[in-house]
Amino acid sequence: MWKFIAKRLGSALAVLFAASLLLYVLVINSGDPLKDLRESNADNREYLMAQRVEYMNLDAPWYGRYWDWLTGASKCLIGQCDLGRNINGVEVSGLLANAASSTLRLVVLATVIAAVLGIAIGVLTAIRQYSGLDYIVTFLTFLFFSLPVFWAAVLLKEYLAISYNDWLADPQISVGTSIAIGIVVGLVLQMFLGGSLKRRGITFFASAVFVPLVLQYSLWLNFYRYPQMGPAIIIVLTALLALSATAMSVGLKEKRVLYPALITVVLVLAMYYATFYMLLEPNGWILFFGLVLAVVIPAAIGRFMGGRLRKAAMSVSIITGVAGAALTIIDHLFRAWPRFLDVKGRPIATIGSSTANLEGGFWDHFLDNGTQLLMPTILLAVISLASYSRYTRSSMLEVQRQDYIRTARSKGLSERTVIFRHAFRNAMIPIATIAAFDFAGLIGGAVITERVFGWKGMGEMFATGLDHVDPAPVMAFFLVTGTAAILFNLLADIVYALLDPRIRV
Structure with missing residues (x-):
């Protein structure tokens, strides 16, 4: 395995070098970076041109400029990246950090939503192959996949932002x-x-x-302006989820799985009251440690009480604990919503990733970032949904035709056990590789989506660099996306081999 990884990394470096050289040559020959200044009538035009030549090192030969970029980029291996300056003299390393964090905030959520919903839809349509549901879902997923991004973005702006904000004033x-x-x-x-x-x-x-x-x-x-949930609804929803997860995994008769899940529900209620005042004005670290506890404590309970079914008990308990923690956060968001409407009268914005100079506390900024994420996340998730659902459907159908599935059914196992414990787990092997490639591709940013919604991410940085014939931002974009594509490609191969013992690298 290690020998395989070393060979792949060696070939990856060669590919990155060749691709970076080709891209650099194409960018610098795509136009004139001084064109706007040559056409300017400003009195200090010559000074501005000299300044830009200095920033971009235009007085050096192209191979010298490429070598400077390559040596600076290679310092990233020791944590001292020097990616040069852009056309305005701004350090590209800082721009890259901001763009990457903005893009990751967008694409991670969209990818997770698309994967979860797509896999669930794929499993359901495979179970009901050639039914009305199968045909309708197939039609809708491919319809969404085929929508022009810019057109769908305009519709979202019109109906999910402008019209909703007007309606919210008087629901x-x-x-x-x-x-x-x-x-x-x-x-x-x-x-x-x-x-x-x-x-x-x-x-x-x-x-x-x-x-x-x-x-x-x-x-x-008046729920839409003054939403409310409360501990009673949180416990009911958490308990229903615990029962559903238990029924889908091993069945409600398995008390070794059911009891840890119900104990987790009681703990959710206890933690709701214990952390109520702490969560009125929290910070990111409090939420992070709360999420860790929502995973660790239910996992320990499931492991201790699960016996021979400890894995299933841990999984169901963790799902219950995380869901209870999420509902608790939603309850505090509901409490903060009226104040947020006072601070920002029209909550769903159409441009940007955050509101500048927004007043308010932690939850107000949390809601602001969430509402800004809403439309681009929906757009990217809907477009990616078709791939996950169709791949999952075809993989599930292929697995259900295997001999071991027929054997499981002939042994008298319930259909739930056959689907979720035998077919589903094996059908996820090719989906793991698809998810890796999809995430690697989305790290590069959705150029059209980011431009339509004014999102300052990787795609916007790449497009701006090309528009201004500025190689530094384009090469920084390539460094991140090219490295991510190669690493996730390697990771997909490794995960595939780990999931399927029949594969030997």
């Missing part, structure tokens, strides 16, 4: 609209939940009645 939902929403929700739920015709009818009728009542009741509470 109103008519009875007719509530009934229509209930009917649509009922149709979707009965399609996803499936079952007999009687079960589908009950699901549809219950949703068509319950949803309009909830919508009208939320208007009466």
